Amino acid sequence: MRRAVCPGSFDPITNGHLDIIARASKLYDVVHVAVMINQSKKGLFTVEERIELIREVTADFGNVEVESFHGLLVDFCKQRDIPAIVKGLRAVSDFDYELQMAQMNNGLTGVETLFVPTNPTYSFLSSSLVKEVAPRGGDVSHQVPPTGQPPLTPRQARK
Numbered sequence: 001m002r003r004a005v006c007p008g009s010f011d012p013i014t015n016g017h018l019d020i021i022a023r024a025s026k027l028y029d030v031v032h033v034a035v036m037i038n039q040s041k042k043g044l045f046t047v048e049e050r051i052e053l054i055r056e057v058t059a060d061f062g063n064v065e066v067e068s069f070h071g072l073l074v075d076f077c078k079q080r081d082i083p084a085i086v087k088g089l090r091a092v093s094d095f096d097y098e099l100q101m102a103q104m105n106n107g108l109t110g111v112e113t114l115f116v117p118t119n120p121t122y123s124f125l126s127s128s129l130v131k132e133v134a135p136r137g138g139d140v141s142h143q144v145p146p147t148g149q150p151p152l153t154p155r156q157a158r159k
Contacts, residue, residue, distance in 0.1 A: 002027075004084040004114070007034040007073050010050050011043045014130060016122030018057055018145050020088035023116055025061040032082060033058065037070040044131055057145040074109040085113045090123050 006021050010033070024031045035050050045053070047068050058064040069076040073085065085105065089095050095115070102113035130140045 002029045003032065003080070003082045004028040004030075004086045005032040005034050005073070005077060005080075005082050006086050007036060007069075007076075009036050009038065009041075009043070009127065010054060011045055011127050012130060012144055013050065013054050013057065014122070014125050014127055014144055015142075016088065016090070016118055016125040017127075019119050019122055020086065020116055021058060021064060022061065024086040024114075025058075025063050027114075028084070028086075029063060031061075031064050031086070032076075032080065033064060033066040034073065034076055035066065035068045036073075037068050039070070053147055056147050072108075074105050074111050077111045078109055083111060085111060087113055087115055088118045089115050090118045090125075 004024055004027070006017075006024055008017060010017055021031060021033060033054050035047055035054065037047055043050070051066050051068060054064075054066045058066065077083070077085065085102070087098050087102075089098060098113070098115065102115075105111050105113060125143055130143055134140050
């Protein structure tokens with residue numbers, strides 16, 4: 001069984017994230033979406049809310065499992081026998097950082113990293129940008145997947 005992981009904070013999940021997860025789900029039998037727990041950062045959404053949102057927007061894929069993790073991603077992979085990490089690249093600057101991380105991960109445990117170029121439609125998009133625009137009244141509804149949840153409002157973004 002071919003397995004991979006798509007890691008991130010997903011705070012909030014964007015259409016760019018969803019595009020990479022969807023593309024990975026066509027390449028692998030099972031795609032684990034690993035929601036990073038960072039105790040030093042105050043998230044917009046709780047980890048539980050992020051997991052639920054991701055489960056909702058990936059439900060139709062049929063082969064996506066969503067869970068949280070803390071610590072090293074390679075330990076998450078080792079515990080679940082996942083040999084590959086799938087990462088989206090928006091720009092050359094992403095590649096510079098991600099290549100170093102991929103080489104470290106491979107050196108630690110032999111886990112491979114597959115780089116997927118971002119769909120040009122989402123090349124500028126990041127969770128940080130969404131969190132910056134939403135509190136100022138900007139409409140980010142076309143940058144995040146539609147869910148059963150209400151759209152991100154300025155009040156939510158300030159929490």
